[in-house]
Amino acid sequence: xxxxxxxxxxxxxxxxxxxxxxxxxxxxxxxxxxxxxxxxxxxxxxxxxxxxxxxxxxxxxxxxxxxxxxxxxxxxxxxxxxxxxxxxxxxxxxxxxxxxxxxxxxxxxxxxxxxxxxxxxxxxxxxxxxxxxxxxxxxxxxxxxxxxxxxxxxxxxxxxxxxxxxxxxxxxxxxxxxxxxxxxxxxxxxxxxxxxxxxxxxxxxxxxxxxxxxxxxxxxxxxxxxxxxxxxxxxxxxxxxxxxxxxxxxxxxxxxxxxxxxxxxxxxxxxxxxxxxxxxxxxxxxxxxxxxxxxxxxxxxxxxxxxxxxxxxxxxxxxxxxxxxx
Ligand SMILES: Cc1cc2nc3c(=O)[nH]c(=O)nc-3n(C[C@H](O)[C@H](O)[C@H](O)COP(=O)(O)OP(=O)(O)OC[C@H]3O[C@@H](n4cnc5c(N)ncnc54)[C@H](O)[C@@H]3O)c2cc1C
Numbered sequence: 001x002x003x004x005x006x007x008x009x010x011x012x013x014x015x016x017x018x019x020x021x022x023x024x025x026x027x028x029x030x031x032x033x034x035x036x037x038x039x040x041x042x043x044x045x046x047x048x049x050x051x052x053x054x055x056x057x058x059x060x061x062x063x064x065x066x067x068x069x070x071x072x073x074x075x076x077x078x079x080x081x082x083x084x085x086x087x088x089x090x091x092x093x094x095x096x097x098x099x100x101x102x103x104x105x106x107x108x109x110x111x112x113x114x115x116x117x118x119x120x121x122x123x124x125x126x127x128x129x130x131x132x133x134x135x136x137x138x139x140x141x142x143x144x145x146x147x148x149x150x151x152x153x154x155x156x157x158x159x160x161x162x163x164x165x166x167x168x169x170x171x172x173x174x175x176x177x178x179x180x181x182x183x184x185x186x187x188x189x190x191x192x193x194x195x196x197x198x199x200x201x202x203x204x205x206x207x208x209x210x211x212x213x214x215x216x217x218x219x220x221x222x223x224x225x226x227x228x229x230x231x232x233x234x235x236x237x238x239x240x241x242x243x244x245x246x247x248x249x250x251x252x253x254x255x256x257x258x259x260x261x262x263x264x265x266x267x268x269x270x271x272x273x274x275x276x277x278x279x280x281x282x283x284x285x286x287x288x289x290x291x292x293x294x295x296x297x298x299x300x301x302x303x304x305x306x307x308x309x310x311x312x313x314x315x316x317x318x319x320x321x322x323x324x325x326x
Contacts, residue, residue, distance in 0.1 A: 003092035004031055007083070008043035008055040008062070009076070009102050012193060016043075016054035016204055019098035021165035023158045024058035026125055027096050028168065033127030034266025037093070041172070043081045046071040046111065052174050058165070060172040065179050074188040091174025094132060094149075096125075101158035107157050109185065117154040119147050121253015123162045132156065141256075141279035160204065161262035162285065167289050175185045197208035203252055208234025209263045211254060211281070214241040215291065215310055222248055225269060231321040237261065255280035267311045273298025290314065 011018040025192060031037040040053040041062040052064045065082050082238070083106070087095065094112065097103035099121045109156045111118045122134035131152020143276065203209055210232065212225040229236045235286045236252055243253045254261055256276040266284035271277060273289070273296055281287070282301060289302040291315045299305045306313050 001200045003038045003040060003090070003095045004096065005036075005087075005092045005104060006039065006041045006055070006059060007079070007095065007097040007103065008041050008048075008051050009098055009100070010043065010045040010048065010051045010070075014045070014047045014050050016051040017098060017102075019100055019102070019103070019158075019160050019163065020055060021058055021167075022160070022163050023096050023098050024055060025058065025165045026158055026163050028127050030094075030127055030132055034132070035127075038138060040092065040237070044070070044082050045075065050062075056172040056174050057167040058172075059168065062172055062174045063177045064174060065177050067179055071184065071186060072190050074102075074105065074190060077081060077101050077109045077185050078183060078187055080106050080109035080113060081181055081183050081185055082179055084110055085179075086177065087114055087116075089180065093153045097155065097157050099159045103157050107155050110155055113185075117149055119154065119156045122156050122158050123157060125158070137279065141275060159260060161260050164262075170253050188238060198259075203235045203237050203254065203259060203261050205234035206261065206263050208232045208265045208267075209237045209254075209261060209281075209284070210234055210267045210269065211237030211239070211271060212242055212248070213239040213271030214245070214275075215272075216242060217248065217270075218249040221270075221311075224318070227318055228267065228269075228314055228321075231318055231325070232265070232267075234263070234265070234267075237266075237281075239271050239274075268298060268302070269314060271298060272296045273301065 004027045006027045008020045027039045031039045039059045041059040043052040044065040044067050046068045048064045052062045056062045097106050107118045119134045123137050124135040125132050134147050172273045208231040210225050237254045238248045238252045243250050256279050261278045262283045264285045266281050268289040286306045287302040289298045290310045291305045294307045
């Protein structure tokens with residue numbers, strides 16, 4: 001395999017997205033299984049230096065392109081045009097990106113610009129003599145499928161939290177590259193940036209998540225969930241039932257149509273464990289469910305089930321935690 005490229009996605013403050021460190025880690029293991037293919041990170045943005053330095057901790061070489069227009073425009077299509085020009089010049093076999101909003105935009109535009117196919121939402125990638133094989137979880141996690149790219153070349157997007165990011169033994173080099181190609185595609189201007197409201201901490205990278213479902217009973221019930229999350233130093237998650245009821249913002253939804261999380265501890269309060277919720281949290285290291293129904297489906301995959309009323313159990317846990325913290 002000639003080369004594996006990793007798109008280094010930048011947050012609004014110029015830092016590297018955690019998802020890109022995961023994708024870079026996956027690229028290294030894929031390269032190891034593909035006869036030592038060269039792994040190169042690509043960082044394109046208005047102020048790429050910080051993100052490039054971070055990505056260089058994970059891959060042996062990073063190419064950096066300064067592109068000022070990403071400050072006030074959605075990055076996907078702009079980055080795709082700069083990246084397409086580099087691909088034309090250097091011809092890597094595989095381009096990997098995160099399967100978040102920017103990576104999805106990027107992959108679609110890049111496919112149109114380069115004519116290369118896309119495998120979307122991979123949860124794993126392994127090498128084969130004919131190119132990488134991507135694993136996908138489909139039909140809400142009921143089936144696992146494997147797919148390959150035609151001719152072993154193309155674009156793959158990787159789901160968040162599919163792998164644990166691990167830095168390389170030694171940092172890679174960073175090389176500045178002049179922007180190539182023309183920006184001919186329409187760019188989407190950013191009108192405003194709005195902080196997500198409510199429920200404070202982000203669930204994306206949380207090590208502890210206390211999640212509430214319909215059993216919480218209403219928006220005021222999420223007060224107890226938030227207190228528990230705060231006492232444990234974690235974040236608040238929710239099922240779609242709670243989000244659709246307007247009890248908590250969509251940013252906290254976990255599952256097939258929400259986020260996929262991988263905390264150390266997942267405390268599920270009043271959650272039945274429907275398959276569409278399970279696919280978003282099943283890789284948590286430890287799942288503890290509080291449910292008054294001992295036969296709720298979550299009992300089939302939780303590590304521990306506390307059978308009882310969530311308000312009683314939640315308050316008892318909270319009292320213990322507060323006593324311990326003095
Ligand atoms: C296409 C599609 C996509 C979907 N995407 C998602 C998704 O991304 N995320 C998601 O979560 N769902 C999703 N769903 C919805 C999913 O199918 C379930 O309806 C949902 O997860 C149920 O949420 P719940 O567990 O909060 O509610 P319920 O299934 O109603 O479960 C409530 C649980 O609370 C328990 N309970 C009630 N009161 C108490 C109490 N006082 N103390 C203790 N336990 C109590 C009950 O015993 C029950 O087990 C999707 C559905 C579809 C069709």
